[in-house]
Amino acid sequence: MALGVLKSYPNNPDVAKAQIAAAYNDLEFDFEALPMDQTKTPEYLAKFPMGKVPVLSSPTVDLFESSAIGYYAASAKDNSPLLGLTHADKALIMQWVMFAQAELSNHIREWVAPLRGVHPYLKPAVDTAIERVKRALGALNSALQTKTYLVGESVTYADICIVTTLVRLYTNVLDKPLRDQYKNVTRYYTTLINKDKFKKYLGDLPLCETPLKYMPPKKEKKPAAAAEKKKQKQKQQQSDAPKQKDKEEAAAASKEEEKEGQPKPAPKPKSALDSLPPSKLKMDDWKRMYSNNDTAIAMPWLWEHLDDGYSLWRVDYKYNDELTLVFMSNNLIGGFFARLERARKYAFGSMIVTGTNNNNAISGYFLIRGQEVPEEVYDAADFDSYTFTKVDPSQYDEKKDEIFKYMAWEVDGFADGKIFK
Numbered sequence: 001m002a003l004g005v006l007k008s009y010p011n012n013p014d015v016a017k018a019q020i021a022a023a024y025n026d027l028e029f030d031f032e033a034l035p036m037d038q039t040k041t042p043e044y045l046a047k048f049p050m051g052k053v054p055v056l057s058s059p060t061v062d063l064f065e066s067s068a069i070g071y072y073a074a075s076a077k078d079n080s081p082l083l084g085l086t087h088a089d090k091a092l093i094m095q096w097v098m099f100a101q102a103e104l105s106n107h108i109r110e111w112v113a114p115l116r117g118v119h120p121y122l123k124p125a126v127d128t129a130i131e132r133v134k135r136a137l138g139a140l141n142s143a144l145q146t147k148t149y150l151v152g153e154s155v156t157y158a159d160i161c162i163v164t165t166l167v168r169l170y171t172n173v174l175d176k177p178l179r180d181q182y183k184n185v186t187r188y189y190t191t192l193i194n195k196d197k198f199k200k201y202l203g204d205l206p207l208c209e210t211p212l213k214y215m216p217p218k219k220e221k222k223p224a225a226a227a228e229k230k231k232q233k234q235k236q237q238q239s240d241a242p243k244q245k246d247k248e249e250a251a252a253a254s255k256e257e258e259k260e261g262q263p264k265p266a267p268k269p270k271s272a273l274d275s276l277p278p279s280k281l282k283m284d285d286w287k288r289m290y291s292n293n294d295t296a297i298a299m300p301w302l303w304e305h306l307d308d309g310y311s312l313w314r315v316d317y318k319y320n321d322e323l324t325l326v327f328m329s330n331n332l333i334g335g336f337f338a339r340l341e342r343a344r345k346y347a348f349g350s351m352i353v354t355g356t357n358n359n360n361a362i363s364g365y366f367l368i369r370g371q372e373v374p375e376e377v378y379d380a381a382d383f384d385s386y387t388f389t390k391v392d393p394s395q396y397d398e399k400k401d402e403i404f405k406y407m408a409w410e411v412d413g414f415a416d417g418k419i420f421k
């Protein structure tokens, strides 16, 4: 019988922590994917006052904090070797569990989350987090000099906590040169993630090739002539177009979510969108047309080729009141786009920030294959933070001018923007 229901967004390595611990004791959890907006409801907060994930719901106990949930599984069997058999080993395991949380997990989040656009980027804070993670990795590297496992001669809860905590680091930011500085940790991590019970819940984890990087915001634009705006747009396109880097970052970010955690997903079925009747509009052609031509040339091409194989959507951020600095708002768009990687073949979007620091809004337009918002889009973790309003074809004429302005970044109050292509 399952120990209870773990709730989180899918592929969270903190969920895998509990699942792996359970597996070593021949136990298991059920899992329920939980949209993040449901973590702030009064009912959820009454049980889980931090409003975070993962959590455990069970008839016996409701728990938050992933290490406590993992401990619940590790201790569910009397004298489980996962928790050590001597007093000294029990204390050593506790030492590494605390170390994983306080010296690694928190600082890894402070390093990675801003690069993924999930938290605002503040350089001194990120630099401090990097130094703290490096200090902890140095300590871990020394401890692993002569050891396969942290405590004793087999996997304990200490290893489960440390390895699942390292996932965000090794998949997002620890590229080869950095990995080589912590060779013992890297050997340890790669050995353990390849063990059956780890692999079952973490999936095949790629080692980071191109680390996530912060893309500095462009200077805030003074309202300028159309030519000036066009120049800025082209600059953005160039940084989007060599775009390999951007894509790799987005892929790395989405890989984190796709590869981390959960029973290894079956290979993704082909998108349902591939079975739609053909359209005379080919997404790749449109992206090329948009990238290589003035918007004044690209848009008539779009209207000419647009048919019911595609739909247009006005997109508005739901929480504009909470936005602060323009560059942070633009980073939010970047984070959203990173999580839309699966939709790249089927969607194109121009999202912009209008307004000024502490008084701005995010909005845009998306062109999407098919007539509905597809799974590839609504599955993105922060989809729920945006309202997607379909532009009915009967409104195309009246909306043409507005859509043009969004594509050309000529909207009044334009401050910054990003193109999803």
Ligand SMILES: N[C@@H](CCC(=O)N[C@@H](CS)C(=O)NCC(=O)O)C(=O)O
Pocket (backbone or CB within 6 Å): 012, 014, 051, 052, 053, 054, 064, 065, 066, 067
């Ligand atoms: N120390 C906590 C960290 C949990 C945590 O920060 N979860 C993030 C997702 S990875 C979250 O729910 N964030 C939402 C929020 O901060 O409101 C644990 O190990 O469970």
